[in-house]
Amino acid sequence: MTEVALTEQLDQAIEAMLRNPDAPPGGAGPEIVELLSLAAELRGLPRKDFKARVKKELEREISMSKTAARASANKPARYKIRKGFRTVTPYLTVADTHREIEFITKAFGAEGRIYGLGSAGGFHAEYKIGDSMLMIGGGGKGSNWKGSPTPGALHLYVEDVDAVYQRAMQAGATSLMAPTDQEYGDRDAAIADVGGNQWYIGTHKGARYLPEDTHNLMPYLHPTGAPKMIEFLKQAFAAEEIFVHKTPDGTIPHAKVRIGTSIVEMGEAHEQWKPMPMTFMLYVEDCDAWYARAMKAEGAVSAGEPADAPYGGRTGAVKDPFDNMWYISGQIKETTA
Numbered sequence: 001m002t003e004v005a006l007t008e009q010l011d012q013a014i015e016a017m018l019r020n021p022d023a024p025p026g027g028a029g030p031e032i033v034e035l036l037s038l039a040a041e042l043r044g045l046p047r048k049d050f051k052a053r054v055k056k057e058l059e060r061e062i063s064m065s066k067t068a069a070r071a072s073a074n075k076p077a078r079y080k081i082r083k084g085f086r087t088v089t090p091y092l093t094v095a096d097t098h099r100e101i102e103f104i105t106k107a108f109g110a111e112g113r114i115y116g117l118g119s120a121g122g123f124h125a126e127y128k129i130g131d132s133m134l135m136i137g138g139g140g141k142g143s144n145w146k147g148s149p150t151p152g153a154l155h156l157y158v159e160d161v162d163a164v165y166q167r168a169m170q171a172g173a174t175s176l177m178a179p180t181d182q183e184y185g186d187r188d189a190a191i192a193d194v195g196g197n198q199w200y201i202g203t204h205k206g207a208r209y210l211p212e213d214t215h216n217l218m219p220y221l222h223p224t225g226a227p228k229m230i231e232f233l234k235q236a237f238a239a240e241e242i243f244v245h246k247t248p249d250g251t252i253p254h255a256k257v258r259i260g261t262s263i264v265e266m267g268e269a270h271e272q273w274k275p276m277p278m279t280f281m282l283y284v285e286d287c288d289a290w291y292a293r294a295m296k297a298e299g300a301v302s303a304g305e306p307a308d309a310p311y312g313g314r315t316g317a318v319k320d321p322f323d324n325m326w327y328i329s330g331q332i333k334e335t336t337a
Helices: 003-019 030-042 047-074 097-108 161-170 226-237 287-296
Strands: 088-094 111-115 123-129 132-138 153-157 174-181 186-192 198-204 217-221 240-245 254-259 262-266 279-283 301-308 313-319 325-331
Touching: 088 097, 088 217, 088 262, 097 111, 097 123, 097 132, 097 161, 132 217, 161 174, 161 186, 161 198, 226 240, 226 254, 226 262, 226 287, 287 301, 287 313, 287 325
Parallel strands: 088 132, 153 198, 217 262, 279 325
Antiparallel strands: 088 279, 111 123, 123 132, 153 217, 174 186, 186 198, 240 254, 254 262, 301 313, 313 325
16 A cells, blocks of 8 residues: 555544544554554544654654565575586686687587677686586677686696696697696696686596595686685685695695585695686575675675676675685576586
């Protein structure tokens, strides 16, 4: 019922009460009946004061009802993590989406699909490598994308690092490190792909080529100040330390943290391994709650408050102190890859 209708109905009910105090409030709605009970207690006041007092109570009641309605409409729903994805999915932004996809398909056997142009004029693609998902976006033939590439670093575990390294080189990669046995039990190689992204390719020399509690594909950060990076992830996204190797001077050359169902690795920036701020899609059940939590973390900067998106999600964006971008997303409806 509108505010005008309530006011008119109240005026009629009050006039009836003043004419016959003992008559029941016939035809009055539940909102009016509640106020008339208050009016009955106040009717000993002078007529002018009585009507003014009851009108004030009505206005307060209407205001509270509107506020409650807005709160109900804005209350965040429960969202589900998107099917087929883990909590954290790395998002590579490249100048040529099609060329990047051709590379990961030839080098790593990636499978997926490229979607149409988005609102920013760029492509969006989702590909699976082993047991993990990777998002790719940016420019390419037929796009009007005006953004800047943001290459990242990724750690990929494969069954045969030597064979995959050779395939990557044949697909156009630049070698950063040839396959080498490491003292920690892996055989590793490193390459830069056609889009400038760095891939650390490894095979674990144990019963399985994947170490325990590890996925095929994990983002690898090179922050200047890894302890601070870990602390931010704890505050913002409830990250848990799995492994942290710290030298006597406090430097962290390698660390693993768990965020939800995902593993994020990192190592202090040094020599040729420079900081490479990345973009991530963080799937959660409650976008608004996790955005609010992330914004309380030291150094967090909002890049977009939570809002419903046309692709079926509700997304907010936060930039961390190391310039990594985190798109915090809850799924409203299912999206098929």
